[in-house]
Amino acid sequence: MKSVLVCGPQGCGKTRNATLIAGALDLTKIVDNWQIGDELPLENTLILTNAAPNSRPWPGEKWLTFMTYNEAMQHVYRPPLCIYHASCADGFGAAWVVRKAMPHAEFHPARYGEPMPDVAGRVVVLVDFSYSRDQLLQMAEIAKRVLVIDHHKTAAEALAGLPQVADASSWAHSGRAISTCFDMERSGAGLTWDFFFPGQPRPDLINHIEDRDLWRFKLEGTREVQANVFSYPYDFEVWDQLAATPAEQLRSDGIAIERKHHKDIAELLKALRRRMTIGGYDVPAANLPYIHSSDAGHVMAQGEPFAACYWDTPAGRTFSLRSETDGLDVSAIAKLYGGGGHRNAAGFTVSYEHPLAHNAPPLKCFQVGDYDLVAAHTPEQAIKLLCAFCGYDSDTFNLLDVTEWTDAQLDSECFEEEGITPADPWRVQFAACVYPQYLGGWE
Numbered sequence: 154m155k156s157v158l159v160c161g162p163q164g165c166g167k168t169r170n171a172t173l174i175a176g177a178l179d180l181t182k183i184v185d186n187w188q189i190g191d192e193l194p195l196e197n198t199l200i201l202t203n204a205a206p207n208s209r210p211w212p213g214e215k216w217l218t219f220m221t222y223n224e225a226m227q228h229v230y231r232p233p234l235c236i237y238h239a240s241c242a243d244g245f246g247a248a249w250v251v252r253k254a255m256p257h258a259e260f261h262p263a264r265y266g267e268p269m270p271d272v273a274g275r276v277v278v279l280v281d282f283s284y285s286r287d288q289l290l291q292m293a294e295i296a297k298r299v300l301v302i303d304h305h306k307t308a309a310e311a312l313a314g315l316p317q318v319a320d321a322s323s324w325a326h327s328g329r330a331i332s333t334c335f336d337m338e339r340s341g342a343g344l345t346w347d348f349f350f351p352g353q354p355r356p357d358l359i360n361h362i363e364d365r366d367l368w369r370f371k372l373e374g375t376r377e378v379q380a381n382v383f384s385y386p387y388d389f390e391v392w393d394q395l396a397a398t399p400a401e402q403l404r405s406d407g408i409a410i411e412r413k414h415h416k417d418i419a420e421l422l423k424a425l426r427r428r429m430t431i432g433g434y435d436v437p438a439a440n441l442p443y444i445h446s447s448d449a450g451h452v453m454a455q456g457e458p459f460a461a462c463y464w465d466t467p468a469g470r471t472f473s474l475r476s477e478t479d480g481l482d483v484s485a486i487a488k489l490y491g492g493g494g495h496r497n498a499a500g501f502t503v504s505y506e507h508p509l510a511h512n513a514p515p516l517k518c519f520q521v522g523d524y525d526l527v528a529a530h531t532p533e534q535a536i537k538l539l540c541a542f543c544g545y546d547s548d549t550f551n552l553l554d555v556t557e558w559t560d561a562q563l564d565s566e567c568f569e570e571e572g573i574t575p576a577d578p579w580r581v582q583f584a585a586c587v588y589p590q591y592l593g594g595w596e
Contacts, residue, residue: 237260240262244282247302266502277298281341304340362382425534446462
């Protein structure tokens with residue numbers, strides 16, 4: 154009999170995979186939370202530890218076997234992992250292609266600044282996304298194999314000098330721990346299709362995704378097609394249906410959606426546009442989520458160094474930067490804050506302790522007339538938001554129509570309706586039906 158000893162602070166710290174390791178190595182016993190100094194079982198023992206060989210306890214005992222967690226995980230079958238750019242049509246399109254090529258893969262949406270997922274013992278495919286060079290080399294040490302398919306300018310430095318492969322066949326025969334496929338002239342989805350299905354015609358959906366992501370709009374109907382696509386969830390089965398739909402039907406169904414999208418952006422920018430200092434530059438900014446950020450950012454960037462849209466999440470404040478051809482390289486700006494992207498489109502996320510998350514007053518809840526609650530920074534903004542949301546003229550209400558809710562009223566509303574506690578930072582948005590990041594109302 155052997156035992157798997159899962160150590161504490163001085164050990165592997167990966168108790169959740171102990172059962173997998175035990176099964177793979179035909180071990181019958183698991184001793185959890187074992188510490189150096191605890192009594193050892195009197196049988197042949199496998200100890201999982203990340204300690205260096207010369208610092209491992211009892212090195213002379215013949216009945217002890219030492220193995221690091223990463224070494225042990227090499228014996229465990231774990232399905233391939235696809236890491237793709239989160240909340241991005243190009244990133245999800247690339248993941249959709251990987252699913253066609255590797256049906257048993259698992260998927261992880263990734264954002265710049267977030268920690269890497271557990272990749273030990275796995276084949277890892279990153280699409281439309283990359284980590285820093287140090288992180289990629291660290292990943293290659295513990296994963297079975299790593300493939301990076303990316304096109305972002307900020308990835309070029311991280312991937313420089315690493316082995317390159319042109320397609321899936323050459324990757325399969327390369328035998329390298331890490332391989333890359335990089336091309337700034339193609340989008341993540343287009344590049345991934347060409348890699349796994351070389352010589353096969355791309356679906357129209359992939360071509361339109363690339364046309365928009367590179368901001369070329371050379372294909373007829375790309376804006377309408379993408380507006381239609383954005384109205385659906387990032388769900389593989391849904392995208393199977395979209396990919397099978399003729400491009401003309403996708404375009405036709407997206408005409409009204411695109412018209413409404415640009416009307417919303419124009420109204421929201423009237424209410425939310427302000428100035429911020431980012432990377433040392435005074436630029437226009439608006440509190441708008443990613444579904445509006447590309448088009449709103451390009452509208453605000455005209456005649457400016459660049460523009461920014463931002464939205465708050467439980468993990469921090471996310472910024473989306475856009476610039477025109479004669480504007481600044483926003484990938485360099487994003488890199489200052491740990492992000493990345495292209496010359497004219499990039500992004501990053503900062504914590505709520507960061508100065509960029511402190512330069513806006515807190516959201517408050519306002520009652521405008523007899524209408525639903527509005528989350529806004531000021532009474533004036535509350536009026537503008539409600540008018541934009543409902544389609545009213547801006548002079549429909551005045552400041553006498555606006556009443557700010559007290560904390561007691563707000564907390565009572567949130568607790569009774571949604572079970573949200575007073576400490577929840579999202580309580581204002583939970584209570585309100587109209588707010589800066591609104592997606593058509595809180596449902």
